[in-house]
Amino acid sequence: MTVLNAVLDARAEQAIMAALADVPDPEIPVVSVLDLGIVRGVRRDPPAVLITPTYTGCPATHVIEQSVRAALNEAGFSAVPVETVLSPPWTTDWISDAGRAKLLAYGIAPPSPRGSDVVACPQCGSTDTREVSRFGSTPCKALWRCTDCLEPFDRFKCH
Amino acid sequence: MPSLPTISPEDIRTAEHARGHGAIGDMRAAEWHPAHFDYLLRLGDDSLILAQRLAEWCGHAPSVEVDLSLANMGLDLIGQATLFLDHGGALEGKGRSGDTLAFHRDVLAFRNCLLVEQPNGDFAQTIARQFLFATYSLGLFEALTRSTDPRIAEVAAKAVKEVTYHADLAADWVVRLGDGTEESRTRMIAGFDWHWRFVEELFDQDELELSLVAQGIAADRAALRPAFDAALARTFAEAKLELPPLPFAIRGGRVGHHSEHLGHLLATMQFLPRTYPDAKW
Numbered sequence: 387m388t389v390l391n392a393v394l395d396a397r398a399e400q401a402i403m404a405a406l407a408d409v410p411d412p413e414i415p416v417v418s419v420l421d422l423g424i425v426r427g428v429r430r431d432p433p434a435v436l437i438t439p440t441y442t443g444c445p446a447t448h449v450i451e452q453s454v455r456a457a458l459n460e461a462g463f464s465a466v467p468v469e470t471v472l473s474p475p476w477t478t479d480w481i482s483d484a485g486r487a488k489l490l491a492y493g494i495a496p497p498s499p500r501g502s503d504v505v506a507c508p509q510c511g512s513t514d515t516r517e518v519s520r521f522g523s524t525p526c527k528a529l530w531r532c533t534d535c536l537e538p539f540d541r542f543k544c545h
Numbered sequence: 546m547p548s549l550p551t552i553s554p555e556d557i558r559t560a561e562h563a564r565g566h567g568a569i570g571d572m573r574a575a576e577w578h579p580a581h582f583d584y585l586l587r588l589g590d591d592s593l594i595l596a597q598r599l600a601e602w603c604g605h606a607p608s609v610e611v612d613l614s615l616a617n618m619g620l621d622l623i624g625q626a627t628l629f630l631d632h633g634g635a636l637e638g639k640g641r642s643g644d645t646l647a648f649h650r651d652v653l654a655f656r657n658c659l660l661v662e663q664p665n666g667d668f669a670q671t672i673a674r675q676f677l678f679a680t681y682s683l684g685l686f687e688a689l690t691r692s693t694d695p696r697i698a699e700v701a702a703k704a705v706k707e708v709t710y711h712a713d714l715a716a717d718w719v720v721r722l723g724d725g726t727e728e729s730r731t732r733m734i735a736g737f738d739w740h741w742r743f744v745e746e747l748f749d750q751d752e753l754e755l756s757l758v759a760q761g762i763a764a765d766r767a768a769l770r771p772a773f774d775a776a777l778a779r780t781f782a783e784a785k786l787e788l789p790p791l792p793f794a795i796r797g798g799r800v801g802h803h804s805e806h807l808g809h810l811l812a813t814m815q816f817l818p819r820t821y822p823d824a825k826w
Contacts, residue, residue, distance in 0.1 A: 439624070439703075441620070441621055441624060441703075441707060442621060442624025442625050442627070442628060442700070442703050442704065442707065443596075443619075443620035443621045443622065443623045443624025443625070443627075444620070444624070445620065472628075472699040472700060472702075472703055473695075473699040473702065474702075475699070475702045475703045475706065476703075477706075518610060519610030519611075519613060519614065520614055520710065520713075520714050521610070521613040521614045521616075521617040521618075522613065523613070525617045525620055525621065529610065529613075543710075545706055
């Protein structure tokens with residue numbers, strides 16, 4: 387399937403979103419770029435896939451753009467450009483419920499809902515936890531530790 | 546560090562003569578760019594130079610957690626610098642990207658404040674610099690979210706969230722070191738003592754900036770000062786430290802008069818792209 391039209395229709399939009407559903411985040415491969423809200427959507431006219439960075443300096447941004455590009459090419463949408471947009475700025479509220487569930491299952495505490503500062507241990511569920519380091523293995527995560535089961539864990543920072 | 550004179554017509558002639566023969570070569574070019582471009586260099590260069598300083602800690606910080614913190618803050622700053630400098634390059638319209646501006650300008654063409662180019666010193670000195678800069682830039686970026694340049698406004702809206710975290714982290718360490726042991730307290734005070742003379746420059750406004758403030762592009766720095774002073778007073782009280790009166794101010798970064806430290810920093814930062822100009826990652 388090759389899209390030659392200048393404007394995308396609903397079917398093409400659906401096909402694009404389906405093609406991107408399996409594009410993993412390069413740092414946390416259990417979640418997709420759709421789960422994280424990095425893909426902001428499809429613009430039909432002029433056609434483009436809109437993506438947004440989580441943090442301005444996130445080194446994964448370039449890899450994500452390339453992966454999205456590759457997935458589009460694979461699905462026959464090589465003529466559709468990938469555009470990066472900054473507004474409105476990405477927040478952790480853009481992470482889908484499915485994304486949150488996948489993070490938790492992977493051992494990463496998902497960001498707390500806005501207005502809550504309760505952090506539950508992804509291993510034992512205890513809320514008796516404390517921050518060890520404000521930054522973890524990636525810009526979007528902090529390092530925490532459970533005071534009950536003593537396991538250290540990554541927490542997706544509220545942003 | 547002596548204060549430096551402003552650029553005279555004689556300097557311009559020297560620069561013209563020396564074009565292509567080293568640092569002074571692009572001084573005149575930078576002087577002639579429109580104010581909007583220059584303002585973006587001020588914003589972008591602040592983030593870029595501080596990012597490079599923080600990167601120097603990579604692998605050397607007191608603990609792995611601190612190592613991660615400093616490197617990650619540096620990453621945020623590089624992201625901001627890229628967006629500001631790319632935007633500046635696009636406005637200039639001479640085909641210079643953010644990378645070109647970062648790697649192919651000489652020291653006199655940099656527009657960062659003197660604070661960010663200061664050497665890391667010990668961990669306390671780095672934290673003092675980080676606390677002063679993050680506290681200042683948090684107020685600046687909050688104001689810039691209302692810039693009439695929509696690109697500046699949207700970059701600021703992203704940056705404000707990152708810098709909030711930087712300011713909190715630095716303030717926590719100021720309290721921890723200031724209200725810690727005799728050793729950590731002494732070092733924290735010395736760390737701030739190194740930097741006090743560079744604080745006034747953060748709030749300086751020249752004609753270039755005032756013209757941009759009038760157009761709503763730039764933030765009015767004078768309006769940022771009360772919140773900055775209040776944040777300092779709050780953290781210092783918590784850290785059981787005394788705020789000294791500010792010493793004689795050293796200025797010049799915004800017009801390209803830098804301390805000797807910046808040249809050394811650039812030598813490291815720019816080495817690879819200058820030696821291998823067409824190298825691709």
